[in-house]
Amino acid sequence: MKRLFLSAGAVAAAAFLLTGARPIEEHYASPIELALSPDNSRLFVVCEGTDEIVVFDTATNKLTRRIKVGHVPKSIALSQDGKRAWVANSWTDDISEIDTAALEVVRTLPAGFEPNAAIPDASGATLYIANRIGNDIAILDLATGQETKRLQGGRGASYLTSSPDGQRIFSTHIYPNVGHFRDQPESEITVIDARRQIVSDRQPLHNSAGVFHLALTADGRLGMAAELRPKNLPPLAHVEHGAVFTNSIAVFGDDIGGSVHVPIDELDRYFTPPFDIAITPDRGRAFISTTGSDSITVIDVPKMVAYVKSLDADGRRLLATDLSASANYVQARIAVGAAPKGLALSRDARLLYVANRNDDAISVIDTASNKVARTLVIPGPAKITAQRRGEKLFYTARFAFQGHMGCANCHIEATFDGLQWDLEPDGFGKDIVDNRLLEDVEETAPFKWNGTNVDLEMECGPRTEKFFWRAESYTPAELSDLTSFIKAMPLRPNRYRPANTELTASQERGKAIYERTRTKSGAPIPERNQCAFCHSGPHYTNLELADVGSGKPTDRSPRFDTPQLNNIALTGPYLHDGSARTLEEIWTVFNPKDTHGVTNDLAKDELNDLIEYLRTL
Amino acid sequence: MNKLGLLLLTAATAFAAQPDMPRYRWENFTTANGLPDNHVFNVCVDGDRVWVGTENGLALYENGKWKSWSTKDGLAHRAVLFISPDKRTGDVWIATMGGLSRFSAGRFDNFTQLTSGLPNDVVYGVSVQGDFVWTATAAGAGRYNLRTNQWSLFNERNTPMYEIWTYAVNAGADKTYYAVWGGGILEYDAKTERWKDYNDPDGETEMVVLKDQGLVHEITTSISWMEKQKILWVATYFGASRYDGRNWKNFLEKDSGLPSNFINMVKGVDGNRAFFCTDKGLAYYDGTNWAIYRPALDTHKPEMLIRDASGKVTRMDAATAPAHHYMLGIDFQGDDIWVATAEGLSHGIRER
Structure with missing residues (x-):
């Protein structure tokens, strides 16, 4: 027994050494992405916290299988016939290929640095992989399992979608492309010609940083990308005036002519950050998950298109910051669980599945009534730890004035945003600071670039409340939970010195x-x-x-x-x-x-x- | 033109007696019809597209129309010295006097000695080899890994490169060749990861003492590696060389059809045939005979000369000529050729 105990300890220690991660109290499923089988009989759930794909039978709403995949899976995509699924494992830099009949991993494919998405082309012969740290898109021959080439994406390339005709692959990226000091952030939608397998276009997204999922209508004539539009150049002195972020969708395509930033916020309420988009096949409605707001925004697509078309060029430009505009096309807001991320819409568009990351649950929305009809729970630890409570606090926007933002707005998925901010009301252009990675920071006090915050409790408590939230304070218990989550945030693997290798x-x-x-x-x-x-x-x-x-x-x-x-x-x-x-x-x-x-x-x-x-x- | 050639020069009256050398109808482009600058340093054919490097920006000729880009569009520097498309990704790599640019679907990403691991901002050459981009700079060679974004630098400290002014690079699947200005030729073997140098055996800077015993001269300007035939063509400011892995064959103005020993670029058609861009015209060698295309040096009228194996030189009828006799670069588009000159870009349309 003692020997067994020692072995288990050794394994744990080895795991710690390999991953560089500190021990985590409990592992919660943390579902982040969803996919339905072509016949809609199964729902596949990507659980980044437990390194698995959870499968639900949608007829019985029962969990039928848990499939172990690589470390920190970030996405799942199915082949058109539904026989294969590919999961991007972001910390092991590989792709798990799943046989969906056997519901088991049958092959592990190589990827670049931190794959965040993998989708097949229309023929099923090629897999496109967005590598977040690599800033590129790998193209993999599924017959040989070998990568054939890599295309340059945007910085933090993370999300992929195919045009309905399969001719084009679109990619978005979560960090702005590297620009000049104090210029407005620039992002892009990277467009790949799937026949030639080259980047054919880069559609600019001006003043955007933090672009997430992208979806196209079934006719391919309209595209929508979820985007954060930061206002990081002026001082951060006007949270109450909406001067930090605009939460938008970048709308583009033949039906619009060019592209336009369409805000989803309201004059006195924010819905942030927009993450995933699902469009009904009849292109009547679009559903957008807003992670910090614990809600789904429902857009009336024909009304939105008509509204945009009614604007002249100046009107389209001004629309980007017109918070009153959403009254023209936002149909509903649906409250869901904590930190809604990935969406999956049934073929008949009657049911919308929502991955509530921080509840370990799936909301099933009846789209006729825009109400949550049921909730699917992914079993996990009975105990909700301080870290887990802190994780919820990290993602929520409820503490900020009018729900403007949460920690995860700037520390995107608990990392950083590649931006420099003029944080305090000390004068225009004073004390500009670069955002920093939060991983493994517990022992790095003091905090803040000028070192004035002696510990995380000060950094995340009074300072954050004073300069960022301006509406509600954390209770002492909440602050303790929040900092315990931040302190436990592990360091991701170093790609330039893989574990157990010598220096070059x-x-x-x-x-x-x-x-x-x-x-x-x-x-x-x-x-x-x-x-x-x-x-x-x-x-x-x-x-x-x-x-x-x-x-x-x-x-x-x-x-x-x-x-x-x-x-x-x-x-x-x-x-x-x-x-x-x-x-x-x-x-x-x-x-x-x-x-x-x-x-x-x-x-x-x-x-x-x-x-x-x-x-x- | 050597003296013997001049003595034998005759009017072209009997085509049947002449070697069958390619003839071209020349169309020239200058700032008057679309180029951003008349000083054209390099031309690169990429399928139906023709990329042009000028002293004042990058230009593209496609579907009969010109587009151009300069620093205001994001190009690293206005003087574009060399262009190399990555046929796998569609990206275009651009060597400039102020850094290396990657042009990808309208976006420029720049690499300079201040912002990246690039050895030096004066980039004379660039060549793509799978996931590697090789650069020839004024301070040695650099290899950029497209997968990891890491640079490897090669210079006098880790290669036989005793001069670090690398002037051109040509990367094949297994071998990469550098023309080192004043340092001969360097060869990198991808399998062994080793470097080897080829130098002028007589060490003479002004004359060739040991002809065909090695590289013709240390001041090399261009190389063209024929991967299939395993033949290396070399241009220098003092003649040209051909190397088959065992034997060297040198070409000089005095005993070949080269119009000048001052050669800016060589581009092989295969192991036996090559074009030479010289300061006195474009020369073509078919393995036996030579042809020269240029505006005449004195009258500036169109001129085409053929030199056969016996050394007999014949002036052919020519209605058109390249834009200028000072040639800097060449590329092929099917049977057509595109030539960079000091006074414009020339399109040689093959005549039958």
Whole structure:
């Protein structure tokens, strides 16, 4: 018995080492995406918290199967005949292919860095895979199981859909493309010619950051993409005036002529962030899940199209910020469970299934009455832990004035948003700050770029309430729950140093530069100007403030929190204000006097080596 | 034209006596009819599309119409030196005087020495090899991994590259060749991951002492790797070379049909045939005979010369000529050719 116990402990320890994740109290299903079989007899549910696909019989509403897949699955798509399903496993960088008759995984296919979606083409011969960290779309030959090519997507390529005729594949991305400092964020809809398998168009989405699912009408003449439109350039002093986000759908296609941002908010209420879209086959209605608002927004599509068509060019431009417009086309708001994410609409459009991520449940909506007819529960831990309660608080928008936003609006899916914000009412353009990854931050206090928040309780409590929510405070218990969730957020695998591998020659050379104490000419480098002094410890931060010469005239102080470097490759742009677009620019542009480490004696390939090492941290 | 050639120059009166060399009707493009600049550095055929690199931007000729892009559209630098399409993805890689651009369905992504691992902003050449993009820069070679976004740099520290001014790159499936200005030729073997250098055996910078004993000269400007035939064509500022893996064959103005030893680019048709872009016209070699296409150096009238195996040079009737005798680049479109010149782009339409 003792031996068995030790073995189990060893397995747990090994799992911890492999994933880099801290132990989590309980595993909740956390359903995020749904798919119905072609005959609608089965509902497939992607459970990212338990690494499985849960199958419901839609006639009996009974759970009939739990299929284990890779780590942190993010999507499921079925072949047209329904015989195969593909699941994108985002943390194991692979695709589980499921035989839907046997309901078991029959093949594991390769993917790029953090696959978030995988869909087949119309012929079923090719699989398209959106890789979130890779920022690309892999094309895989399903006969051989081998990747044939990769196309450049938008930054954080995450969602895919096919045109009804199968001629085009559309991809959206959750982080804005890298642009110039303090420019408005730019995103795109990447359009792939499925016959030639090349990117044929990139439809620009101006001032969009955080674009999620995209859907097309059955006739292919109208497309809709769920998008967050941030207002990160002006000071964040007017939450009460809606000046942080507009929640919209980007509408495009032949029926519109061009594209237009259509807001779904109201003058005094926000529905955020829009995530998934389902359009009825007769294109009469569109359903949009709004995760932080715990609701589904129902759009009258003909009314929306007519309204857009009634506008001239200026009117279409102004529509993007007209919160009164939604009265012309929003038909209903349907309350569902906590954090609604993926949707699945029955063929007859009578039932809409909604994955309530943080309830471990599926709402089944009767679309005739726009009411939840029943709820399917995915069995899980009986105990709701503090972390789980905190997770719900992280996703909800209910604390912010008029439900404007939640933590997950900026920390998209608990990560970051690639944006720089003018957070406090200290004057226009003062103290611009870059958003940071939240993973594995428990031991990295103090928080905030100026280090004024000594712990997460201060960061997430009074500060957040004062500057962001402006409506409701967390109770002490809620604050404790929220911070316990954030503290438990694990670090995703490092793609540049897979587990149990040695550093490459370049990374080894970079490590030597990182740890060096003398310049190439032999001169000693002051301790505080050595990389490994400030960026020390398990998180590569000494937890102190430092002036590395990166301060701007608009910053109130040139001293900033030394950031942790884990998974630094993912989180550009860099420096406290995001002024360095790439890791290279930290030193090639913003370190002219060797105040941020001594780097000006390095040749270009040596700087490359240093960066290669940093990517492994 | 060498002296012997001039002595033998005769009017073309008997076609049957002449080698059957390709004849072209030339259509020229300048700023007057669509080009953004008359200084054309490179031309690249991509199916029905013709990409053109000029001193003032990138241009595309498609369906009889011109489009062009410059820095205001996102191009890294206005001077476009080389263009290489990735036929798998449809993206186009553009070497400029101020960095490397990827043009993908209307979006430019730029790589510079400040923002990326690119060795140097002066990018003379670019070549796509599967998931790798090879670059030739003024500070060595760089290889970009499209899957991981990582750069590998190759220079005097990790290759036999004793000069780091890489002037051109041509990547095949297994071999990648660099023309290193002043440093001969470098070969990278993808299987062994090793580099090998080819140099001028006599080391003379102004003359060829040991002809056909090795590379004709160290100041190389262009290479063309014929993967199928395993033949390497090399252009230098002092003649041209052909290498079959064992033997070198050198070509000089004095003993071949080359109009000049100053060669900006070579492009092989196969292992036996190649075009040479020189400062005194475009030369074509069919393995035996030579043809030269240009506006005459003195009169600027259209000129086509043929030199047969015996060295006899014949002037052919020519109604049209390329835009200028200073040639910088060439590419093929079926039987047609496109030529970059100092005074415009020329389309050579094959005549039968």
